[in-house]
Amino acid sequence: MKDCLQFIQKRSAGSQVAQSVLAEAVERFGIGWKQCEVMALEHGLLPGRYQRNAKMLDVSQQLRLQQSTVAVVGCGGLGGYVLEELARLGVGHIIAIDPDRFEEHNLNRQLLCLPENLGQSKALVAAERLASVNPALCVQAYCTALDADNAAQLLEGADIAVDALDSIEARRALGGGCQKLGIPMVHGAIAGWFGQVSTLYPESQMLERLYGSSDGGKGVETELGNPSFTPALVASLQVVLLGDSLPGVG
Amino acid sequence: MNITLKLFATFRQDRFKIEQRDYPDSILIRDIVAELGIELEACGIIMVNGRHALPEAPLKNDDTLSLFPKVGGG
Structure with a gap:
């Protein structure tokens, strides 16, 4: 040595x-x-x-980033950009979680989605991409849907989680897991021309405030769609908030 | 009192982006939401002067109330 x-x-x-x-x-x-x-x-x-x-x-901040573990939950529109930016920024360990496979309607905006990988697991494609971007990055990929039962287990070891999910129910599960582990979560959500970002600390009730009485399901993105530029913008703001929340970095 | 209302995303459909309205001093956020024909459960973010607010909160003259629907895409 x-x-x-x-x-x-x-x-x-x-x-x-x-x-x-x-x-x-x-x-x-x-x-x-x-x-x-x-x-x-x-x-x-x-x-x-x-x-x-x-x-x-x-x-010292670059070292802290290299020693950080970030869980990115969702490897689609937001997740693709978040993962790319974290890998290039120098985060050392990423847990990438997504149960889905790429479909044709992802091609308009999801950075990791290419015609040749339609049908492939989003989490595994993400792992491959990250390894090619930054060899010093360690990636754990899970082709699993994060839910209330497995959240804490999947997120174990993460310093912070990124909400790149597309359902309110899954966000609640992620929020519960983060609360259990006492880690912050960087929330992001998009619909059409609109998006929102926020750092949610375990003690905050912000997720309940944002989605309160929704009985699971989706938001207005079902009416407004998702173009290419909104996830890129919101994901980038999520990475800024993430850096700001990591002790020794922000 | 004078309140500026800002609506976002689908809340703009068949309504407006921004409008000023006159309300009695006792009005609560939830009353304005109801007047706009928006279900309170459909609201995601509610802000007064750029800060989160609860539906039961009162308003004061020249406040700006912003309403966002629930956004869940990713």
């Missing part, structure tokens, strides 16, 4: 270390990408892929 650190330090340029150096270290010393990136960050070296983050996040 010491050899690996020396290898990285010797080849660093100032306070940055290039992706190619980390790749060589991974190969030469047989350690994982994540471990290699953590080692660099712990010793004040910023992996080159994050250099454009550096004016907004210092090395």
Whole structure:
């Protein structure tokens, strides 16, 4: 391990270390990408892929992101963009949850949905995409519907959850799971030209306020549809709120 | 008293985006929602002057009441 650190330090340029150096270290010393990136960050070296983050996040914040676990519940319209942005931002561990498979009507807006992966599991496609975007990211993918019974189990280990769901009932289950684990949840929802975002802390009753007496089901998105730009915007705002809520980052 | 009403998403259909109306001082948010022909259960976010408010809350002159339906897509 010491050899690996020396290898990285010797080849660093100032306070940055290039992706190619980390790749060589991974190969030469047989350690994982994540471990290699953590080692660099712990010793004040910023992996080159994050250099454009550096004016907004210092090395300790980047390390904290790498050591964070984020559960993204729903890998569709909101989830696709949230996952992409988290992977590029440098979150180190993502739990991606979605029971559905891609369908043709997802093609207008869901970043992960391509003609060639119609019929494939959204969570598994997400895992594949994330691995190709950032090798230092560890992904757990669950092709499971999060419900009141399994929520806490699926979310276990997460520092924060992202609500990228498309049903009110599932949101309630997610809210319950987050409350049980005492973690915040970044809520997002869209319909047509409209969207909403909010960080919901476990003690808040905001989910009840937002959806109160709804007997499950959907909101006005069934009338207004979902274009391509609304999920991209709302998902990006969710990532901003998420960063703000992570201790040591925001 | 003068209240500015702002409606969003489907609440605008067959109504308006923004309108100013005059109400008696005793009016509650839920009364205005009923007057607009909107079911209280259909409301998601209710805001007065940009902050969350409960349906039972009173209003004061020159307040802005914003009503959003439940939004659930993702």
